[in-house]
Amino acid sequence: MRTHPHPTPDCSLVFPPHPAWVRAAREIVRTLLLASRRTDLTDTAVALTSEAVTNAVNACGAKDCDIPVALFAEWTDTGQLRVLVHDGAAGLPVCREKVSPEDESGRGLMLIENDADAWGVCAHGPGPGKATWFELGRTPRTSPVGCGDCDTLATAHREARAGGDQERIMDATIAVRRHFRSVHTLPAVAP
Numbered sequence: 001m002r003t004h005p006h007p008t009p010d011c012s013l014v015f016p017p018h019p020a021w022v023r024a025a026r027e028i029v030r031t032l033l034l035a036s037r038r039t040d041l042t043d044t045a046v047a048l049t050s051e052a053v054t055n056a057v058n059a060c061g062a063k064d065c066d067i068p069v070a071l072f073a074e075w076t077d078t079g080q081l082r083v084l085v086h087d088g089a090a091g092l093p094v095c096r097e098k099v100s101p102e103d104e105s106g107r108g109l110m111l112i113e114n115d116a117d118a119w120g121v122c123a124h125g126p127g128p129g130k131a132t133w134f135e136l137g138r139t140p141r142t143s144p145v146g147c148g149d150c151d152t153l154a155t156a157h158r159e160a161r162a163g164g165d166q167e168r169i170m171d172a173t174i175a176v177r178r179h180f181r182s183v184h185t186l187p188a189v190a191p
Helices: 021-035 039-062 108-115 148-163 166-185
Strands: 011-015 069-075 081-087 118-122 130-136
Touching: 011 021, 021 039, 021 069, 021 081, 039 069, 039 081, 039 108, 039 130, 039 148, 108 130, 148 166
Parallel strands: none
Antiparallel strands: 011 069, 069 081, 081 130, 118 130
């Protein structure tokens, strides 16, 4: 059994390649993040899930593929959210380099590429399908100024934001600012 900082299980959803299921896919990821107390990732995760699922549904429609689409959302051993969307349509998606404002599509992979901490497309395995995946939640492991207290306070701040308690968020924000100001920006006074 894996151990990670998130008490909720991973989740999956298998559905027909139809646009009506994009919303359900977004909501399952939103629910996982809420249950995991990682609401700080919600906006980005929901948007990228929507793009990946829409791309899968569109690929199936274009290739006349009726193989169900599968979404898997899981926590990695390092505490990152990984979302994988698999479809049975042949071919790999192409990330466009330029999209004009008049274009009605073509931005999905660009958004995933720009907003995810890591992402990719995998075509390994049996059949003509492929999986698009992305990860979110990578946090810097050390303070930019090399201070262990900064790291501890930043972790407490992230946890407060994930919990959504406004009082804890305010207290954690004040603690981070007070520490940084008193330790890193104000000159030390000799006794």
